[in-house]
Amino acid sequence: MTPQKLTETLRQKGICPTAQRVAVYEYLLTHRTHPTADTLYHALVKDNPSFSRTTVYNTVHVLAKAGLIRVLTIDADEQHFDAFMGEHGHFWCACCEKLFDFSLSADTASSLVSDGFLVETSDVYATGVCPACQAKVKK
Amino acid sequence: MTPQKLTETLRQKGICPTAQRVAVYEYLLTHRTHPTADTLYHALVKDNPSFSRTTVYNTVHVLAKAGLIRVLTIDADEQHFDAFMGEHGHFWCACCEKLFDFSLSADTASSLVSDGFLVETSDVYATGVCPACQAKVKK
DNA sequence: TAATACTTTTGTAATGATTACAAATCTGTT
């Protein structure tokens, strides 16, 4: 996505496209690594020495409220952020403590709607051991 | 579940059934309200003045590791605990800030297994507005 | 029953992610 397109997307959602917000959103779109606030801060302060942690939190809240990113709470210690909004789940490996995406068959929230809930976000989380860590243990 | 049965269940999982652990597990089994550590503490300290917050955390970790309860991270502010282990999802109402159960059609984790992940826990979370709060707004 | 080793509980103190807040800066409009 070009910087112009990014700016346009933010504007369409009624978000003033400041340099900081564009930087955060662009980082999340180009790094599908589910970074934490701290990771975002360290990555972006390099290009903008006055960049602050508070701005990270302000920005991700604004983006999440607009539905442009997800806030992942699978890790109780730290929030992780994800700008990939396609239907997918998240897997937390208890061994290497990394977050993985996994494909999701389909209609997770369908029963919710039928129960009268108005759904704004939905997430599928799983924990366990990832393939790489399973292989390590077997050695 | 009788106290004897509770004790037996803990023992079967290799957990020493101390009075505190039985109390926590019993509270969770009889209150399907997804309490927080603080709620558990205040409820149980009444019957045992020396009961401590640390014991709440110790105990829920032990129970969760044994697969007897779930630790819910849907609320980023506080962990919630749930001893009902049947397949169901959790809904967080952004309006009244309450947690609801919802029924789940079926095979959430099936695609995960096919990708080689070893699944230990899985949870489906959704947020939005519950039926009661929708009715309130419409008035 | 007493002695011993081991587990669990308890209270206090530390940790650290997140939020509160107000001053400074930026943005868009006249």
Place this chain on the structure above:
DNA sequence: AACAGATTTGTAATCATTACAAAAGTATTA
């Protein structure tokens, strides 16, 4: 250029959770 409103920034506070070590409890052995 000046103004009002929004955003950013740095610092200080908040508060759930964890670390830790002493005290209490539990089980095992003789």
